[in-house]
Amino acid sequence: xANSVRQLKVGSGGxxxxxxxxxxxxxxxxxxxxxxxRLQVVRIAPFNGGYYLKVDGMTIVLRNEEASNIMTTLxxx
Amino acid sequence: MNTVALAGNPNSGxxxxxxxxxxxxxxxxxxxxxxxxKKSGKLQLPDGEEIVLVDFPGAYSLYPNSEDExxxxxxxxxxxxxxxxDAVVYVADLTNLDKHFLxxxxxxxxxxxxxxxxxxxxxxxxxxxxxxxxxxxxxLQMPVLSVSGRTGEGxxxxxxxxxAILQSRKTNAPLYPPGPMEVxxxxxxxxxxxxxxxxxxxxxxxxxxxxxxxxxxxxxxVNHICEVEGFNGLRLQxxxxxxxxxxxxxxxxxxxxxxxxxxxxxxxxxNVLTQPILAPIIFFGVMFVVFQAMFAWAAYPMDxxxxxxxxxxxxxxxxxxxxxxTDLLTEGILSGLGGIVVFVPQIAILFFLVTLLExxxxxxxxxxxxDRVMQQFGLNGRSVVALVSGGACAIPAIxxxxxxxxxxxxxxxxxxxxxxxxxxxxxxxxVLIGFVVPSKRVLGVFNAQGLAFMGLYLMGIVAALGSxxxxxxxxxxxxxxxxxxxxxxxxxxVWRNVGITIWEKTSAFVLSAGKVILVASVILxxxxxxxxxxxxEAAEAKATLVAQQxxxxxxxxxxxxxxxxxxxxxxxxxxxxxxPVIKPLGFDWxxxxxxxxxxxxxxxxxxxxxxxxxxxxxxDEGTVHNRLAQAxxxxxxxxxxxxxxxxxxxxxxxxxxxxxxxxxxxxxxTNSWKWPLVQFLFMGLLxxxxxxxxxxxxx
Numbered sequence: 187x188a189n190s191v192r193q194l195k196v197g198s199g200g201x202x203x204x205x206x207x208x209x210x211x212x213x214x215x216x217x218x219x220x221x222x223x224r225l226q227v228v229r230i231a232p233f234n235g236g237y238y239l240k241v242d243g244m245t246i247v248l249r250n251e252e253a254s255n256i257m258t259t260l261x262x263x
Numbered sequence: 264m265n266t267v268a269l270a271g272n273p274n275s276g277x278x279x280x281x282x283x284x285x286x287x288x289x290x291x292x293x294x295x296x297x298x299x300x301k302k303s304g305k306l307q308l309p310d311g312e313e314i315v316l317v318d319f320p321g322a323y324s325l326y327p328n329s330e331d332e333x334x335x336x337x338x339x340x341x342x343x344x345x346x347x348x349d350a351v352v353y354v355a356d357l358t359n360l361d362k363h364f365l366x367x368x369x370x371x372x373x374x375x376x377x378x379x380x381x382x383x384x385x386x387x388x389x390x391x392x393x394x395x396x397x398x399x400x401x402x403l404q405m406p407v408l409s410v411s412g413r414t415g416e417g418x419x420x421x422x423x424x425x426x427a428i429l430q431s432r433k434t435n436a437p438l439y440p441p442g443p444m445e446v447x448x449x450x451x452x453x454x455x456x457x458x459x460x461x462x463x464x465x466x467x468x469x470x471x472x473x474x475x476x477x478x479x480x481x482x483x484x485v486n487h488i489c490e491v492e493g494f495n496g497l498r499l500q501x502x503x504x505x506x507x508x509x510x511x512x513x514x515x516x517x518x519x520x521x522x523x524x525x526x527x528x529x530x531x532x533x534n535v536l537t538q539p540i541l542a543p544i545i546f547f548g549v550m551f552v553v554f555q556a557m558f559a560w561a562a563y564p565m566d567x568x569x570x571x572x573x574x575x576x577x578x579x580x581x582x583x584x585x586x587x588x589t590d591l592l593t594e595g596i597l598s599g600l601g602g603i604v605v606f607v608p609q610i611a612i613l614f615f616l617v618t619l620l621e622x623x624x625x626x627x628x629x630x631x632x633x634d635r636v637m638q639q640f641g642l643n644g645r646s647v648v649a650l651v652s653g654g655a656c657a658i659p660a661i662x663x664x665x666x667x668x669x670x671x672x673x674x675x676x677x678x679x680x681x682x683x684x685x686x687x688x689x690x691x692x693x694v695l696i697g698f699v700v701p702s703k704r705v706l707g708v709f710n711a712q713g714l715a716f717m718g719l720y721l722m723g724i725v726a727a728l729g730s731x732x733x734x735x736x737x738x739x740x741x742x743x744x745x746x747x748x749x750x751x752x753x754x755x756x757v758w759r760n761v762g763i764t765i766w767e768k769t770s771a772f773v774l775s776a777g778k779v780i781l782v783a784s785v786i787l788x789x790x791x792x793x794x795x796x797x798x799x800e801a802a803e804a805k806a807t808l809v810a811q812q813x814x815x816x817x818x819x820x821x822x823x824x825x826x827x828x829x830x831x832x833x834x835x836x837x838x839x840x841x842x843p844v845i846k847p848l849g850f851d852w853x854x855x856x857x858x859x860x861x862x863x864x865x866x867x868x869x870x871x872x873x874x875x876x877x878x879x880x881x882x883d884e885g886t887v888h889n890r891l892a893q894a895x896x897x898x899x900x901x902x903x904x905x906x907x908x909x910x911x912x913x914x915x916x917x918x919x920x921x922x923x924x925x926x927x928x929x930x931x932x933t934n935s936w937k938w939p940l941v942q943f944l945f946m947g948l949l950x951x952x953x954x955x956x957x958x959x960x961x962x
Contacts, residue, residue, distance in 0.1 A: 208497045213747055215504040216324035218362030228530075232539040235635030236644075236746060244359055245529070245750040247631040247644075252745055 189260055191227065191237060191253040199226030199240075200258035207255045214256070219246060225258055265314045265429050267306075268348035270335065270370060272363050273321030274751040276382040277354045278302075279412025281318040282763050284422070291767060300662060301346070308426045309419075317346055325369045325466055326500050328747075330665035333473070339373055340466050341476040350376040350428050352421065357387040357394055357409070358752075360519060364511045365504065367403075372437035372462035376428045377405045380421055384409040386754075391522030398518040402511070404435045413757050437462055439507055445499060448492045455484055469496050529752040533628070542632045549625070550651075553616045554720065558713045561608040568608075572601035591788060599784030603777045603866070610686040611769045613655050618764045622756035626651070627748060634746050640728050641735025642679075643672040644746050650676075650727065653683035654720070657925045659768070661932060671740035675731050677932055678942050681925050682727040682949075684720045684917060687865040691916045692719055694869055694888050698909035722917050726949060783860050783867045787834065791856075794832035802831035848915065848951070849908040849958040851896070858915075865921045907961035911954040919950035 194200070202223045205211035219225075219241050228245075229238035237253045239246045248256075269284075271277045281289075285304030292301050302318040319338070320331035327333040338344045351370055355363035360381070371377055381387075381394060400407040406424045410417035441449060441461065449464040456477075458464040471477055471485035488494075536545060576593045583589040620626050626648055634644025645667045653660040660680050667673040684692075700715040793799075806827035810820040829835055830852075837859060838852030845855055853872075861868040872891060894903040920926065920943050929939040 208501065209743065210745070212326065212497055212500050212504070213328050213745065215501060215508075216326055216328065216365060217747060217749060218323075218365070218508075220505065220508055229533075229537060230539070231537070231631055231635055232542055233635045236631060238533075238537060238631065238750075242361070244362060245533075245752075247634075247746065247748050247750060249634065249746045252747060 189258060191225065191239070191248075191256045191258060192250065194227045194258065194260070196227050196230060198261060199224065200260045201225070202241075203257045203259060205255050206257060210252050210255045214252070217246065218242065218244065219256075225256070265312070265349045266317060266346065267314050267425055267429075268317050268319050268338075268346075268351045269354060270319045270351050270366065271321060271354035272323055272356070272366065274749060275321065275354045275356050275363060276412045277321060278318060279757050279760055280352075280354050280380065280382060280410060280418075280421075281316065282757075282759055283410075283412055283415050283418050284316055287763065287766070289763070289767070291771070306422075308422050308429075310426045312426065312429070314425070314429070317348065322366060324365050324504070326469070326504075329668050336466065336470060337475060339370065339375075340463060340470065340474055342463075343476065348375065350378070350425065350432075352378050352380055352425065354380050354382050354410075357381040357383050358390055358392055360394070361508075361512060361515045362749075364515065365507055368438045368507050368511060369462070371403065371405070371435055372439055372460075373466075374434045374437075374460045374462075376432055376434055377403075378421070378424050378428055379403060379405055379407045380410045380417075381407065382410055382412055384416065385411050385413060390527075393520045395518040395520075398514070402514045402518075405433075438510055439503060441465060442499075442502065444492060444494065445503075448488055448494045451488045451492075452485055455488065456481060468494060469500065527752065529624075532753050533750075536625070537628055537632060542628075546629055546632060549620070551717070553613075553620075554654075554717060555709075555713055556616065557609055557612045558710065558716055560612055564608040565605055568605045569601070572597065572604070576601075587792070590792070591785070595785045595788030596781065599781045600777075603773060603781070605690075607769060607773060609689050610655070611765055613686055614765045614768045615761065617652055617655050618761050618768075619756055620651075621648075622754070622761055624751045624753045627750050630746075630748060631750065638744075640731040641672065641675045641738070642731055643667045643669065643676070643744065645748075646672065646676040649680050650683050650724070653680040653685060655768070656685050656687070657681040657683070657922065658928050661925070661928050664932070669740070669742055669744040671738050671742065672744055674738065674933065674938065675734045677929055678734060678938065679727040679731045681920050681922065681942065682723050682730065682918065682946065684723040685865075685922075687922065688719075688916050690866045690869045691861075692716060692913065694872070694891065695904070695909045695913050697888055698892070698904045699906050699913065719913060719917055722914070726918060730945065730949075783864075784871070787856070787860055787871055790834035790837070791829050791832050794828070794835065798831040799828060802827040847958075848954040849911045849962065851903060853894075853903070854908075854912065858921075861921050862923065864923065865916060868916070907958050910961050911958035914957040915950045915954040917950075918946055918953050920946040 189200070190206075202219070202221050202225055204221055205214065214220075223242050224240075226240040227237060228240055230236075231238065231247075234250075236247055236249045239248065239253075269277055269281050281302065281304070284306055288306075289302055289304040292303070300320075304316050304318075305313055306316045307313050319335050322332040322335040324332075325336050325339065327336050338346045338348075341347065353367045353370065355367065367377070367379065379399065381396070387394070394409075396407045396409070406428065408417055408420055408424055410421055439462070445465055445468075448468050449461055452458065452464040452468050453461065456464070456467065458467065467474065467477070468485060468489055471482050471489075474482075477485070489496075535541060576597050579593050579597070580589065583592070629647045629651070630644040632644075633647045637644050637646050646664070648666075649660045649664050651660075652663055657680050660683075661677050664673050664676045664680075667676060696712050696715050696719075700711050703711050705711045705714060803824055806824040807820070810823050815823065830839075834856050835852065838855035841855045841859065842850075842852045845858065850858070857868045857871040860871045891904045892902075895901060896903055926939040926943060929942060930936055933939070
């Protein structure tokens with residue numbers, strides 16, 4: 187089952203399956219955030235701000251709108 | 264002379280390598296047509312050849328998401344560009360290598376001779392990352408070296424490799440095979456524009472509309488080809504990016520061995536520094552320490568500089584024959600110079616601390632922490648960097664906004680940044696703050712004047728955010744806004760980088776602002792010393808008469824004469840002309856002169872005051888502050904610089920856009936006179952009414 191990053195809880199993660207917006211996909215992919223990358227939600231910014239993510243060991247920060255365009259699997263632990 | 268480009272992702276540590284290679288033989292300019300900073304430096308290779316090394320802005324790919332990245336594309340897509348390189352040194356961070364290969368393979372496909380420099384070899388070893396350079400070199404068909412921007416390890420070998428590649432000019436076959444649709448389009452673009460390299464033609468097809476070197480006709484033709492072929496740029500970009508990653512990811516997995524990942528120091532530090540509740544508190548704590556430190560540390564060297572200039576002026580006056588030439592030297596030139604040099608400690612300390620915060624990686628955390636809040640004001644998290652750097656100087660701060668992709672957010676950031684108190688206001692604040700707040704300790708540890716300083720900065724910040732909020736409501740935009748940013752791991756600062764930045768920024772301030780100040784103070788000395796001769800003589804006669812009536816001694820007489828004369832001088836006329844407008848703010852015509860001259864740059868205020876009062880007062884010892892403290896209204900005998908006038912003047916300088924250079928930069932960044940004009944007017948009105956309120960509250 188694919189979820190958007192918005193549905194992931196802090197601390198959980200999965201693998202990116204696809205992006206739902208080509209513009210955002212294009213931007214994220216140049217930074218190396220790709221379908222197949224491992225993603226983990228580390229933290230959500232103060233005042234319900236953006237996302238602090240680990241993607242393949244790299245720290246990336248995004249806004250909520252962008253995070254909602256990233257679909258991931260959910261790790262079962 | 265051969266040009267070698269230094270390219271790489273942001274956070275690749277490129278600038279450390281650049282500093283290692285060129286040291287202080289650097290030149291800062293702009294890329295043609297934009298204000299993106301171009302650093303270049305001459306470098307002597309081991310074989311004796313001298314080359315120009317150009318530090319390109321950090322970029323992730325040749326599909327730009329910001330002005331910075333666009334520059335890299337613009338240069339590499341145009342072989343006729345003056346910055347077009349003969350070879351490229353590609354700097355990549357060994358600790359995160361796979362993310363750095365996209366741009367590298369794109370540059371490779373442009374048919375440029377490349378060297379791959381793996382940076383942060385030392386950190387990688389600590390993290391248990393080992394790279395098989397042989398394998399990487401075989402895959403890429405280019406020299407692969409380890410270097411360290413921190414220690415300078417491998418720099419010698421890198422220079423040798425640059426020599427070798429400039430000899431061999433070895434280029435490689437492209438790694439990315441374009442698909443059928445791309446081939447159809449790019450072949451036609453190649454024929455149309457006579458482009459030899461296939462990948463360059465593909466890039467032109469993707470970006471034609473925004474490439475500055477193409478003529479309108481050519482853009483239209485490329486556009487036509489793309490339409491006929493059904494060229495979907497966005498989709499094809501995704502396909503190309505995916506394909507490239509699929510090409511090199513398996514190779515990198517084989518060539519790089521990593522130990523199991525553990526929780527790094529950065530992660531643990533971020534657990535505290537970006538923790539939702541603690542983060543803003545820590546940020547403001549850090550800023551508080553920065554400004555307190557700047558004020559406290561700078562006090563000693565400033566005292567020393569002040570007394571040195573005072574001593575020098577005395578010595579010159581004694582040794583040189585008296586006359587207008589000596590006056591010009593001591594009262595025009597020397598007091599102007601003193602006015603510049605005395606503020607170097609504060610400016611250097613502020614640049615030092617701001618650079619330090621950037622170097623260690625804290626600034627990008629601030630972007631993340633404040634993005635949401637900034638959005639409420641129509642700004643972007645990245646605006647935090649501009650607003651904080653605005654505390655040093657609005658000019659680099661405004662230039663740093665080019666990383667903000669959304670035009671409206673960028674424009675608002677540009678418009679409100681000059682409201683943040685810059686280092687050029689420090690001189691004005693320092694001179695005046697003593698008239699409003701006494702220097703004493705509060706609560707045992709804080710300096711009262713330091714706190715008042717903080718208050719002035721806060722006033723600027725509140726005005727900046729308030730104006731941003733208003734602008735957000737006025738300006739309309741449909742352009743998408745985003746924030747996607749990689750946070751670099753925390754690192755110990757590379758002191759060489761910090762040192763070079765302070766040196767560059769401070770010397771730029773002293774030289775560029777200094778020239779203006781020096782010229783202004785000489786002109787002022789002239790304006791204040793000369794006037795319509797009939798009026799000057801009348802003034803002198805009248806003053807002498809008054810002095811005789813009052814039975815004044817010799818010193819008091821000459822003071823009176825001087826004060827009458829400056830009133831009759833050209834400067835006096837100018838100040839009197841605007842006096843009716845500024846009188847409601849509690850300003851007299853002397854302050855009026857300073858307001859006019861300090862439009863060139865705020866710090867000219869101090870030099871102006873030094874000139875006006877050292878001419879009006881033969882006692883030249885002591886600081887500008889002391890001179891102003893002695894100033895009295897000749898009609899009423901009251902002190903000119905009472906708390907109300909001084910506070911009003913302080914408020915004026917907090918808000919008014921008294922800086923020609925800022926206006927020039929805003930014009931260049933926004934490409935029209937409209938925005939700098941809007942900015943000048945709204946800041947001017949804010950200043951006028953703010954001062955009026957301050958004056959009437961205290962009077």
